[in-house]
Amino acid sequence: MTEVDITLTVNGATRTGSPEARKTLADFLRDDLSLTGTHLGCEHGVCGACTVIVDGRAVRSCLMLAVQAAGSEVTTIEGLGPDGEMGPLQQAMWDSHSFQCGFCTPGMVVQAAAFLSDHPDADEQQIREALSGNICRCTGYQSIIDGVLLAAERSREGSARETA
Amino acid sequence: MTAIAAERYTGASIKRSEDPRILTGAGRYVDDIKLPGMLHAAFVRSPMAHARVLSVDASAARDLPGVVAVYTGAELEAITVPGPDALMALMGWQGPTPEFTLLATDKVRFAGDPVAVVIAESRYLAEDGCELVAVEYEDLPPVVNAAFALDPASPPVFENLGDNIARTHSRNEFGDVAATFAGADRVFDTHIDVHRHQNVPMEGRGCVASYDADSGAMTVYAATQSVHVSKIAVAMRLGMEHDKVRALAGDIGGSFGLKIGASREELAVAAASRQLGRPVKWVEDRGENLTTSGQAREESFDVRAAVSNDGDLLGLDVQMVIDTGAYPGMGAMVPDIVQAMFPGPYKMAALGFESTGAITNKACYVAYRGPWASETFVRERVIDLIAKDLGIDPLEIRLRNAAPRTDPPAVMVTGRPLVGVTTQESLQRIAQLVDFPAFRRRQTEARERGVYLGIGVATFIEAAPGPREPGGPSGPMGLENMRLRLEEDGIVVLFTGQMPHGQSHQTTLAQIAADEFGVPFEQVRVVVGDSDVVPFGLTGGSRSATMTGGVALHGARQLKAKVIDVASHLMEASAQDLEITDGQVFVRGDPASGIGVGEVARRAASGEFGADVDANLEIVAQFDGGEGGWSGGTHCAIVEVDTETGIVKVERYVVAEDCGALINPAVVEGQIRGGVAQGIGAVLLERSAYDEDGNCQSATFMDYLLPTACDVPRIEIEHLETVPLDADVNFRGVGEGGMIVAPPTIVNAIEDALSPFGVRIREQHLPPARILELIAEADPAQ
Numbered sequence: 033m034t035e036v037d038i039t040l041t042v043n044g045a046t047r048t049g050s051p052e053a054r055k056t057l058a059d060f061l062r063d064d065l066s067l068t069g070t071h072l073g074c075e076h077g078v079c080g081a082c083t084v085i086v087d088g089r090a091v092r093s094c095l096m097l098a099v100q101a102a103g104s105e106v107t108t109i110e111g112l113g114p115d116g117e118m119g120p121l122q123q124a125m126w127d128s129h130s131f132q133c134g135f136c137t138p139g140m141v142v143q144a145a146a147f148l149s150d151h152p153d154a155d156e157q158q159i160r161e162a163l164s165g166n167i168c169r170c171t172g173y174q175s176i177i178d179g180v181l182l183a184a185e186r187s188r189e190g191s192a193r194e195t196a
Numbered sequence: 197m198t199a200i201a202a203e204r205y206t207g208a209s210i211k212r213s214e215d216p217r218i219l220t221g222a223g224r225y226v227d228d229i230k231l232p233g234m235l236h237a238a239f240v241r242s243p244m245a246h247a248r249v250l251s252v253d254a255s256a257a258r259d260l261p262g263v264v265a266v267y268t269g270a271e272l273e274a275i276t277v278p279g280p281d282a283l284m285a286l287m288g289w290q291g292p293t294p295e296f297t298l299l300a301t302d303k304v305r306f307a308g309d310p311v312a313v314v315i316a317e318s319r320y321l322a323e324d325g326c327e328l329v330a331v332e333y334e335d336l337p338p339v340v341n342a343a344f345a346l347d348p349a350s351p352p353v354f355e356n357l358g359d360n361i362a363r364t365h366s367r368n369e370f371g372d373v374a375a376t377f378a379g380a381d382r383v384f385d386t387h388i389d390v391h392r393h394q395n396v397p398m399e400g401r402g403c404v405a406s407y408d409a410d411s412g413a414m415t416v417y418a419a420t421q422s423v424h425v426s427k428i429a430v431a432m433r434l435g436m437e438h439d440k441v442r443a444l445a446g447d448i449g450g451s452f453g454l455k456i457g458a459s460r461e462e463l464a465v466a467a468a469s470r471q472l473g474r475p476v477k478w479v480e481d482r483g484e485n486l487t488t489s490g491q492a493r494e495e496s497f498d499v500r501a502a503v504s505n506d507g508d509l510l511g512l513d514v515q516m517v518i519d520t521g522a523y524p525g526m527g528a529m530v531p532d533i534v535q536a537m538f539p540g541p542y543k544m545a546a547l548g549f550e551s552t553g554a555i556t557n558k559a560c561y562v563a564y565r566g567p568w569a570s571e572t573f574v575r576e577r578v579i580d581l582i583a584k585d586l587g588i589d590p591l592e593i594r595l596r597n598a599a600p601r602t603d604p605p606a607v608m609v610t611g612r613p614l615v616g617v618t619t620q621e622s623l624q625r626i627a628q629l630v631d632f633p634a635f636r637r638r639q640t641e642a643r644e645r646g647v648y649l650g651i652g653v654a655t656f657i658e659a660a661p662g663p664r665e666p667g668g669p670s671g672p673m674g675l676e677n678m679r680l681r682l683e684e685d686g687i688v689v690l691f692t693g694q695m696p697h698g699q700s701h702q703t704t705l706a707q708i709a710a711d712e713f714g715v716p717f718e719q720v721r722v723v724v725g726d727s728d729v730v731p732f733g734l735t736g737g738s739r740s741a742t743m744t745g746g747v748a749l750h751g752a753r754q755l756k757a758k759v760i761d762v763a764s765h766l767m768e769a770s771a772q773d774l775e776i777t778d779g780q781v782f783v784r785g786d787p788a789s790g791i792g793v794g795e796v797a798r799r800a801a802s803g804e805f806g807a808d809v810d811a812n813l814e815i816v817a818q819f820d821g822g823e824g825g826w827s828g829g830t831h832c833a834i835v836e837v838d839t840e841t842g843i844v845k846v847e848r849y850v851v852a853e854d855c856g857a858l859i860n861p862a863v864v865e866g867q868i869r870g871g872v873a874q875g876i877g878a879v880l881l882e883r884s885a886y887d888e889d890g891n892c893q894s895a896t897f898m899d900y901l902l903p904t905a906c907d908v909p910r911i912e913i914e915h916l917e918t919v920p921l922d923a924d925v926n927f928r929g930v931g932e933g934g935m936i937v938a939p940p941t942i943v944n945a946i947e948d949a950l951s952p953f954g955v956r957i958r959e960q961h962l963p964p965a966r967i968l969e970l971i972a973e974a975d976p977a978q
Contacts, residue, residue, distance in 0.1 A: 033320075054320065068228035069221015071449070073398045074482040078897035081398060109221035122219040126211055129862035132870065133698030134218030135398040135449025141219065164904040167897070169398050169450050170698045172869030173905040175862075 038102035042067070043111025051098040057091075058082045060098035061108060069109035069138045073167070080166030083139035083146075084108045090146035109138035112145055121145050124186060125179035132170035140166045144180045152187060159184075205707035205717050209862035212703045214696075217447075224446040226402045226419045227479045234404065235264055237465050237478040238322035240312040240329045241488065242304035245340065245557040245890025246353065247333035249300055249311065257314055257328040262321035265472060266329065267464070268312045269301035276467045281524040282429035282457050291363055291528055294354035294555070298433065298460045298467075304333070305353050305522035306557050307891050308488035313464050315476055338557045338890035342496070342519045345554035353522055353555045362520040363528040363553025368535065370609045371546030376511035380502035384582055390570045391961040392494035392519070392884040393877075394486070395562065396902060397697075399449020401489055402479035403462045405430075405469035412436075416443045416466060418458070421695050422734035423727040425457035433463045434470060445725035448697035452874070452935075453526075453563030453736060454490055455697070460523070486900050487892040490562030491884040492526075494519040497574045502546070507588045509579065509597045511546030511609075514538060516570075518553045520561040527561030528553045533568035539608045540575050541619035541657045541828065542597045547609050557890045563736070565874060566658070566932035569939070573960060576654035576940035580947065581956060590653055590944065591632065594830075595623050598655065601919070615663045615825065616919035618854045619655050622830040625852040625914055626653060630832050643952060648837045649847070650949025654940035657828035660738035660855075660929025663921075664824045673821050676743035677731035680709075680751045681814040682759055684801060686779055686794025688713050688752070691723045693733015694744050699867070699931065701740060704859045705748045712752035714776030715793065731816070738929025742821055745859055746925035751817030759793055762800045762811055767791065822922035827929055829853035829916070831872070831941040837949040839971055842964030844880055844946055846909045854916040856928035861915070864930050869911045871934020877903040878935075879942045883961050952976070 033052040040047055042065060049064045056075075061067045061084070070093055073081030077095040084093045085107040113119030118126065122141060131137045140163065147154065147162040154162065159180050160173070168176060217223050254266040267275075279285070280293055299310045314325035339345045339353055345360035353360055377383060403426075404417040414436060418426040423443040431441045448455070458466070461478060469476040480489065498515040516534060520527025531551035538547055566572075583593040598619040599606035605615040632651070639649045661673040679691040690709055694701050706720035713720070724730060733744070756776055763781040764771040773784050780790035800811035834848040851868055858864050881901040885893040894900035920926045939960055946967070947957045955974040962970075 052320065062228075063230075066230070067221070068224075071225070071399070072227070074897050076482065076896055076898075079398065079482075113220060116220055116222070118216065118219055126215045126219055129209065129212065129866060131215065131218060132700065132866055133398065133450040134214065134223045134447055135225065137218050137223075138221050160905040164906045167398065167902050167904065169396060169452075169874070169902065170870045171866055172873035172903075172908045172911060174869055174908070174910055175866060177905065 036099045038099055040101050040103060041105045043107055053097070053099055055098045056094055057096040057098045057101050058093035061093060067108050067110050071135055071138055073136065080143060081136050081139040083142045083166065085142060085146050090143050109142055112141065120186060121148065121183040124183035128175055128179035128182055130176045130179035136166060136168045140168060140176060148180065148184055152184060154184060156181060204711050206711045206859055207857070209860055210703060210707055210717060212700050213706065214700060214702050225399055225449055226404065226417055226446070229404045229417045229477065231404065231406055231475040234475040234477055235315050235317060235472065236319040236322045237468065237476050238314050238319060238326050239310040239461060240314065240326045240331065242300065242307060242309040242311055244304055244333050244335065245307045245338040246305060246336040248303050248336060250332040250334055252312055253330040254312060257325040260321070260325050260328060262317045263314060263325040264317065265315045265468065266312055266325065267299070267468060269297050269299035272299045272464055272467060273297050273301060275471055276433050276463065277435040279432055282425070282432060284524050286425065287529060289529060292357050292361060294524055295356040296354065296523060298464050303336070306559055308484070308559060310461060310464070313468060315468050315472065340556060340886055340888060340890045342517050342554035342556065345556050346552065353557060360555040361553065362555045363518070363531060363551060365550065365552045367548065367550040369548050371511065373511060373513060373546045373548040376546035377502045377513065380510050381505040382503050384501040384503060384578070384585070386499050386578060386581060386958055388497045388499060388574050388577055389959045390493050390495045390573060391959070392491050393882040394491040394884050395452040395454040395564050396485065396900065397450030397452060397454060400480040400482065400485035401455060401459055401461070403465055404475055404477040405466040406475035407470040407473060409473045412440055414441045414466060414470065416441065418443050418445050418462070419448050419455050420445055421451055421456050421697065421736050422693065423695060423725055423730065424693060424732045425734060427727040429458035430463060430466045434466055443727040445695055448695065451697045452565045453567065456563060456734070456736065482897065483895050487895050488559055490525055491521060491559050492562055492564035492567065493570065495570050499574060499578055501578055501582060503582055507583065507586050507593045507596055509542055509544050509582070511544050512538065513548035514550070516551040518551065519556050519558070520553050521556055521558040523560040525560040526563045526567055530567050534571045536610050537568055537571045538575065539610055540572065541599055541614060541617050541655065543599045543606060544609055558886055559892070565871060566936035569936040572654070572656045572936050573940045577943060580944045591623060591627055594653065594655055595620065598623065612665065613663050616921050617657055617826045617828060618916055618918045619657065619828060619830070621916055621918055622828065622852040622854060623655060625916060626830045626832045626850060629850050629852065629914060635834065648839055648949040649834065650837065650945040650947065651832065651834050652941050652943065652945030652948055653830060653832045654937050654944055655830040656933060656937040657826045658738060658929065658933050658936060660827040661742045661821045661824045663826065664821065673739050673743055676733065676747045676819050677816060678744070678747040678751045679731060679814065679816050680755045682755060682793060682797045684794055684797045686719060686792055686797065688715055688720045688755070689723055690720065690748060691730045692744055693731045694735045694740050695724055696735060699735065699740060700860065700863045701744065704863055705744060707859055708745050708748045709752040712749050713756050715779040719779055738827065738931045741855065741859065741927040741929045742824065742925060743819060745927040746822055747817050747819035749924055750819050751815065754817055755813065755815050758810060758813055758815065759796055762809060762813070763791070763796045765805065765809055766796065766799055822925045825856055825921045825926065825928050827855045827933055829933060831937050833941045833945040835942065835945040835949055837946060837967060842967035844962065844967065846876060846942065849909050849911045851911060851913045852916060853913060853930070853933065854918060855930040856926040857917055858915060859927050865913050867930045868913055868934045871932065872911050872938040873903050873908045874935045875938020876908055876942060879939050879960060879962055880907070881963065
């Protein structure tokens with residue numbers, strides 16, 4: 033199998049590797065970079081567990097080849113908060129008892145983060161639609177939606193305080 | 197982490213201690229395990245539902261660079277020990293017992309049956325190897341449904357049985373069935389089907405097996421509901437002494453009954469690791485999960501109901517046929533629980549129950565969240581059909597028939613006392629929470645506009661754990677053990693055989709123990725997932741709230757007594773005068789006297805005490821379930837059915853639930869909502885479908901549809917905590933209830949919406965196409 037040398041930025045750090053041309057970005061992140069926070073739930077692009085941010089857009093890392101990410105900036109669940117700690121969205125989800133088994137969690141959180149950064153004023157229905165491509169089998173979604181709403185609300189309050 | 201301030205942790209929605217790791221990507225699931233020299237397994241699977249295996253040629257695969265080994269069925273048999281299905285053996289199954297091998301040898305029995313396993317340096321290479329294994333098959337007629345399976349002319353799926361009977365036909369009668377039916381004003385006759393659907397945890401099955409040739413020891417990293425069942429299954433099938441097998445588990449991405457012990461694939465992977473002396477990983481892909489991991493529920497029921505003209509449900513006579521799929525799983529055992537639970541919370545005086553199990557060429561029947569749930573579906577459906585025919589309101593007919601709380605309690609006709617059951621209360625609470633007269637007015641107005649709204653209620657009880665019965669040797673659910681230890685840094689450690697996979701045990705058990713022992717929540721650690729250190733246990737059957745919550749409470753109490761005893765010697769005070777608060781032992785009324793529990797542990801370990809003091813601050817506690825009790829509740833749904841498209845929208849969903857005392861309300865509500873979401877999926881979306889040749893038609897998430905954030909409404913939950921039965925432990929299980937009662941709740945609402953068309957529903961799966969068919973087939977005169 034042909035291996036291809038690639039360089040990309042992952043969670044702010046420059047990383048290099050030589051994945052096989054056929055290797056998915058998800059497998060490259062998990063196997064080659066040991067970033068196992070990105071989970072594989074279906075490997076056919078439906079469940080969203082493998083969602084990562086590539087150049088500002090949420091993508092399914094099971095449907096993208098590692099070589100396609102050469103030169104890109106990738107953010108995974110491990111890079112969402114400062115130094116692997118929880119960021120404000122994760123904190124709000126913790127406060128809201130958002131998750132149970134945790135398997136869909138990385139993709140759901142990354143998807144929500146990408147959506148909120150573009151739509152800080154989203155309402156419940158918009159959030160539901162934005163997350164409808166991420167499947168959770170445990171929660172019935174309500175606690176997840178509540179977590180995202182809480183994060184959005186806190187972020188607006190924070191901006192309001194800064195402005196004032 | 198900042199300390200949590202709470203008067204009592206138990207009963208408060210304490211934030212989960214699991215979350216900091218899972219929210220940051222630091223959870224450790226089985227696929228995250230990477231060991232030096234680790235190989236990867238992939239399975240060659242049958243494309244046929246039923247066929248003889250004429251030959252397996254793996255030579256080309258073995259020649260592929262990167263492929264380390266290939267094992268065919270026969271080769272795997274040579275390195276393992278034959279035996280029955282581990283779960284059936286553990287559960288003491290006495291009926292027909294099919295003979296089979298871990299990988300198919302002489303024949304394949306469903307599309308997806310494993311025929312060979314390829315072990316390679318990467319998963320990619322292992323899958324490449326699978327492509328090169330040539331298998332020659334000879335077609336056999338597929339046995340694709342129970343009706344054909346039970347026909348003596350069908351070819352036996354397992355030759356040693358001679359037929360396709362997984363469970364021999366049996367009939368039992370409770371109460372006087374003949375007299376009850378003879379005395380009834382009316383007898384209703386109907387047939388109800390429940391379709392095949394399945395668990396679908398977001399993480400599939402998987403394991404890493406690692407054999408160490410020097411020590412002869414096997415370590416299995418498993419995704420399992422019980423590390424001990426995994427360990428025992430591996431030891432049995434590999435012919436190893438039990439102490440040489442250790443099963444470890446970390447985070448588990450859901451299960452819902454699927455991951456009970458070691459599957460055929462996991463056992464094959466363990467055998468390969470021993471043979472090769474290297475770790476081997478197998479994680480199933482979604483196609484394998486949907487087609488081979490197991491499926492549930494395909495059951496059909498012929499029901500006769502004896503009723504009075506006033507709407508009294510006097511008795512039921514039920515014939516159940518269950519499609520167990522090919523290999524042994526839970527299917528043959530489910531009808532016994534269905535029978536016991538069939539009367540539900542109702543006063544009926546008689547039940548006749550017949551059952552038969554059929555073996556078919558489909559994936560095996562596995563436990564799925566409330567495996568016996570069809571009793572609730574069928575009963576709650578039949579009650580609505582009766583109510584409709586008699587012109588009685590669905591709430592009214594349930595209030596009329598549900599046993600009220602009396603002393604002594606009413607007894608189910610199948611034998612168990614309905615002690616503490618609050619069906620009447622939950623029905624009445626629903627009537628308060630949902631304004632039925634206002635809904636009926638809105639429904640009428642909407643119909644005039646061509647908008648079809650419906651309301652449905654259904655009620656259930658669950659033996660979680662069930663009532664204590666006189667003379668029962670070991671309580672309602674057997675015994676639960678826990679080891680507890682006070683460490684020298686003051687941490688109270690609980691070792692439990694529970695294997696949480698979303699249930700939040702590391703939070704909830706710590707809440708209970710912290711309160712009982714008298715330490716901050718952060719000072720309790722819950723250890724799971726290591727068969728070398730945790731007692732036997734299994735997470736399932738909604739048992740952990742009562743059984744493990746109870747053993748945590750009693751164990752913490754016993755350990756505390758020992759700590760106080762040691763402290764009494766240190767502090768030269770009488771044990772009766774000592775108490776533990778906030779991690780400090782105090783002489784009551786003397787705040788200056790406190791010494792930390794860690795200090796007590798250090799002194800106890802120092803050897804300074806003589807033989808008259810028991811300074812070993814570790815105990816094994818046991819709990820028998822105490823007085824037990826029932827979980828239960830009533831659910832209510834309001835739906836809108838689009839009669840042009842067949843699409844059903846759940847507008848409102850209300851739950852009045854009684855699981856006794858709540859340990860952590862947010863965790864309880866998460867369990868209920870998750871179960872309801874699965875029930876909504878079961879009715880509106882999910883089906884494990886097979887074509888007439890036995891090909892699984894639902895092998896991807898484009899074909900097996902799961903509910904999304906747009907399909908599940910907000911679920912309103914009201915908790916009833918009506919009847920404490922036990923002096924200390926009144927937590928009851930809540931994991932399965934939502935999934936048990938949501939399907940009849942939704943179907944009842946849909947039928948109500950479609951009542952202007954005369955639609956009568958006798959099945960559970962109602963995707964849009966089926967809704968349109970029901971409308972087209974219906975007789976509006978009904």
